[in-house]
Amino acid sequence: MKNSVVKILFLSSLFIFAVSCVSKKKVIPKPPEVIIAKAEPLDDKYGYDSEVQKKWVDSVYNKLTFDERIGQLFMIAAYSNKDSIHVNKIEKLIRDNKVGGIIFFQGGPVRQAILTNRYQAKSRLPLLIANDAEWGLSMRLDSTYRYPWNMTLGAIRDSKLIEKVGIQMGEQSKRMGIHFNFAPVLDINTNPKNPVIGFRSFGENKENVTESASAFIKGYQSVGLLATGKHFPGHGDTDVDSHLALPTVSFSKERFNEVEFYPYKKLFNEGLASVMVAHLNVPSLEPRENSPSSVSYNIVTDILKLQLQFKGLIFTDALNMKGASNFKKPGEIDLEAFLAGNDILLCPENVPLAEEKICMAYEDGLISEERLAYSVKKILKYKFKVGLNNYTPVSIPNLYNEINTPANDALQYQLFENAITVLKNKNEILPIRKLENNKIAYVKLGDDTNSSFVATLKKYTEITEVSDQNIDSLNVKLKDFNTVIVSFHKSDRAWKKQEFSETELLWLQEIAKKNIVILDVFAKPYSLLTIPTFDEIEGVVMSYQNSDIAQVVSAELIFGAIDAKGKLPVSINANFKVNDGLVTEKLNRLGFTVPENVGMNSVTLAQIDYFANLAINKKMAPGVQVLVARKGKVIYQKSFGYHTYENKVKVVNSDIYDVASLTKILATLPNVMQQYDQQKINMETTLGTMLPIFNNSDKQDIHFKELLSHYARFQAWIPFYEGTLDRSQKPSEKYYRKVADSQFSKKVADSLFIRNDYHDTIMKKIINSKLIPKKEYKYSDFTFIILKDYLERVTGKKLDVLVQENFYGSLGMNYTTYNPLNKFNKYIIAPTENDTYFRHQILQGYVHDMEAAMEGGVGGHAGIFSNTMDIAKIMQMYLQKGNYGNQKYFSENTFSDFNTCYFCAEGNRRGIGFDKPQKAGTPGPTCSCASLTSFGHTGFTGTMTWADPEAEIVYVFLSNRTFPGTNATNTLSKEHIREDIQRVIYDAIVK
Known part of the structure; x- marks a missing residue:
């Protein structure tokens, strides 16, 4: 451990505790006045927003027991889809270990809100409630709204729309009693084979990632909640999932400073509330071999706090992930993370043991009162910022309807209208203009649903669905058609594989050889990597996701009810480059949307x-x-x-x-x-x-x-x-x-x-x-x-x-x-x-x-x-x-x-x-x-x-x-x- 970790050394002759750290009652030690006088003024560290905030923080801190101060450092994982054993366990951690926050994972919105109220009632100091909801509450909760992935948003060039995403997600989180969202992802996804980031990133271009994230953060934090940039120092070029093992990132310091740190530096100046530190092995930034970045003093304190001057809350990534838990045992990893400079220890595996380890480090002088106060007061400052100084329980009546409003679909239509990207448009095949003599066939690839796409296509003209078990027979059936629309549909659920199969690639190649083809891909952009050539495909549309609204909007684009606006957020080999995206003509044909997008009220219309x-x-x-x-x-x-x-x-x-x-x-x-x-x-x-x-x-x-x-x-x-x-x-x-x-x-x-x-x-x-x-x-x-x-x-x-x-x-x-x-x-x-x-x-x-x-x-x-x-x-x-x-x-x-x-x-x-x-x-x-x-x-x-x-x-x-x-x-x-x-x-x- 570096000497700089130890800011204050306690004199061994001082009485530190009346009883040991493992006892239920602890006495808060009082460091010598001379040491306090040498300390940096706390006001400069915390950047209080007002005198009222400062007074509240000081007052609350002074009333906290030592147990409660240490407890504030922990944010534990909770679920609303588990049994009473789990609920009792969470209540015990709140009651006995005084934890300061909860991150909710899987469950349902009403069930979570009820548990939020229950847990808050058990805590003397209101809890910080967080969730990890990069594409909305539905990332974790059933019966809630799913927004597009970041990579889909990265195709949009209207930052106001992404800001609206932040606002809507923020309003829904606020209605649920949530204060922090561990979003957005700031990783620059330069590795197409990245197994854990990929579509969660806004793309591979640092400027676009930064602009998109900035818009989201502005929107989310505008409703009084707090966003979290992740995964520092940069998880975009990894080939290992940190949930399973410790990935290595071999970039130089210069590369990190130029690329990976780029969004952080910009967003710190714009008021980003918090940062999550990843579990990564970064040799150029941390010399200890196979040491996770989340427990690196060099990375958390020297770089994030001192070099980049970040003043907000610092979260570890979940400490139960293998990228961290394989490095140290429960309790030890938590202590290492706190000593490195993190403020909140996320998803600890053993809170009582971790608290004991931190307490013993305090006794041993490894953790000073000033260091403890630095993090705890910062946490209290953010509790004040989200209104926990005037805590009110979550109102349960009408909760479901208030987080599932028509405004969700209204924005979703706008997002896909601006995201869907035309990558190839030979002979201006898009949009399809002449309908009277154009016989159009449709062929489906992929194993997910396509009903909204086909139904919408058929609202524009006659479309004949063609299928066969044999590719040669299929091409025989297609020979009398002028145009063939081929669409590829893969599950819109996050972790499903989205690549073309070998058979599908062969069929696409054979269809394209003998027909005029428009290929529409309802999957992540990287699914195009396996297509060797697009030479014989006349039109290529990237629709990004297989949601119903994406299917409707993409059909609109094919027939010109909307024009193409999206830009590709990543490169696809030599075929398509980042920011590629053709503009197509808008034909004044009827399109489809929800009433709110044309100045009408869905409830009234119903x-x-x-x-x-x-x-x-x-x-x-x-x-x-x-x-x-x-x-x-x-x-x-x-x-x-x-x-x-x-x-x-x-x-x-x-x-x-x-x-x-x-x-x-x-x-x-x-x-x-x-x-x-x-x-x-x-x-x-x-x-x-x-x-x-x-x-x-x-x-x-x-x-x-x-x-x-x-x-x-x-x-x-x-x-x-x-x-x-x-x-x-x-x-x-x-x-x-x-x-x-x-x-x-x-x-x-x-x-x-x-x-x-x-x-x-x-x-x-x-x-x-x-x-x-x-x-x-x-x-x-x-x-x-x-x-x-x-x-x-x-x-x-x-x-x-x-x-x-x-x-x-x-x-x-x-x-x-x-x-x-x-x-x-x-x-x-x-x-x-x-x-x-x-x-x-x-x-x-x-x-x-x-x-x-x-x-x-x-x-x-x-x-x-x-x-x-x-x-x-x-x-x-x-x-x-x-x-x-x-x-x-x-x-x-x-x-x-x-x-x-x-x-x-x-x-x-x-x-x-x-x-x-x-x-x-x-x-x-x-x-x-x-x-x-x-x-x-x-x-x-x-x-x-x-x-x-x-x-x-x-x-x-x-x-x-x-x-x-x-x-x-x-x-x-x-x-x-x-x-x-x-x-x-x-x-x-x-x-």
Whole structure:
């Protein structure tokens, strides 16, 4: 032991103790006044924050017994998932050995909080409570939130976001009664094979590690708690786990000073509260062979305290780790650590023995009163800083909810949006732009879950999952695809191996040879080390972790809902260098997040569930889908109920519904808008000009603007189907056949085909129909039946083909179609009605509207089947005034012209094709909260979609309220369920 360890030598003639150290009662020795006078002033050592703090520390210290002073040096390990034997053991150490702190490990949040209160009640002086929670409480506790690893955060270049991580983790720790977190890791991970640090480090670049750690510390300590930098002097280039043995770090002093000490020097000046000293063998800093750094006076005192001028608390790493316990026996290792200059001895194996050893060293003069006071008073100072001078127990009620708030997911989305890194982007394959002719396959590698990734990919376009037991057979299946997305998924749990297997490497190589490949890796960056070359892989995305949010955000990036911002925090051989990271283009497609990220409140928005379930429970509809998007992000998408009241098939988000009159603005109107945008029609174009068959009728001079504003004096509708029934009210053989032929090829329902020319009869009936006497607002299906005829005449294409080519393909509306049975299994289609008056069968996949059915399922006013996600895409396109996915469908001026109420002064609220909010005091489709610039439509089957440019909201509600029959009272409408949900949406807006 160096002489400098012994600051004060006691005279052997002085009476030191009234009884021996092993006795239960001890008398505090009083060193000679002359020795105290020579000592360095304590104020300079402790750096008290205030006179009040100093007085409290001095007062408490003077009241402590010798036992209690020594006890303050120990922080013992406790668990909240163990039995009463463990709890009693902890209580005994608190009662008998006066320990000053507890570090909690595994357990649960409520159980830990209860034990915290119990243990605090047993201690005369409040305990310092710590945890080792580098990625949040969930590193140790179940039912708590898991933040990204440091290496993931190291990919982020927005330090404010990392500061937010510190704040949130700090607030959660504070709510749990925790004062110290042994985080962040300050190790510069320059060794990819490091078995114990790795992803726990912010990376291999000292500046990035320092900046990231600084942001975290600033956030964590801003809530009044204390962070701990670790593992001094530097654990980043080791190949041995110090939990199992003593690693050796062979760097020179110069290297340590330049690299490993870099973050410490910077962060000491910024107020880092404490440092944890590692168990490392560092020959250049400690000459004793195989001596752990944690017990090295040279490292702890000469370097950390004197050279680097650190004034904060110094913790040993856990003394029960093999890196320390193999060096000295319990008790002896604790004494060595204290003599080296540490303040708090973490996780001692034998507290009574360690206290006895320290006490005997005190008797022998190896430890002076000043040295003991130095650490104990420093500990008391930090107890004051965290508020233990006014200790209050942890409040148990609502604890779980208060540490698991929506803000957690909100930040998690932001973190991955800024972390996920594009490492290769040959020919700008990312983001995927053209959807209409791009056949995309998906292949999974790895043994962990991928459901959120695949589900999100499928929300953008059609994705075909391909698998096989044989690589050659797999490549045969892939040959017809344009793009193959390969994702690699490994467990997000910390210590799981994350390397590609040899088989997976071979498969990746073979797939890449024969296909255009985007590789997305949901594992730590070092998993890429085993890939020999990336030459034949067009796109490489590093998503870092396999959490659900990482999967969602990565899928967003692939399709351009977000742009790539992340930078690689470590090097991957010669393939990718630290700080590599390409920027990708952001396409204005819908993305996904939580309400808080778009200025809305999750708790308020959750009230949608109540109204949706109310509709189900009161049998207003068997099933319901609801989607809400704001500011280009889907924030709520849920399904409720079943396909029928038999409660056999649950509704899921991908199921499709007959959307009835939403067809008007989902299929016919956007094509009409393109005609208008191309100046083929204008607001004054007459019906006779658009469709010459109306010439010489009383309808020929109806203007386009009147036609689409439901201001053309049309009747509401005509029951066209009634004229095709026989005397028994069944489909007449004159008009229908059970088997299709060349003259009867339009399918109306199962085993029912109508004459191909009956459309002409329908148009003649509209031409000959009487106009209502008064020019007033009158909603009519005739408008869009007419517009379908117009579009098919001028384009030479059927409406179902036209809308697919012009909109659905490029928008990625792959679940939206006429006649869905031609594309989908009927079991994903909610049945619409048990038709007992026309087709006499259950309609599942056949349009409910009779006229649209008589058109072979393709109507201008009805016939579309879709789900909420697809409808949201085209509504977002409208909200973006004709642009989606950075593709222009029509001009902003065209949209503005169509979203104008031209006859509001005459009491007609309608826009051009769009429905608009009702005027005050009149009934209408919306809650009174929607702005006048909002627009949308409702449908007879119990559907609604609405968009509000001012609030930047898209709302979609789908149901099959007409099942099993349409004769029942429309309680969904009478009870204002759709409007009440819309009101909840607006109530949820906070900014």
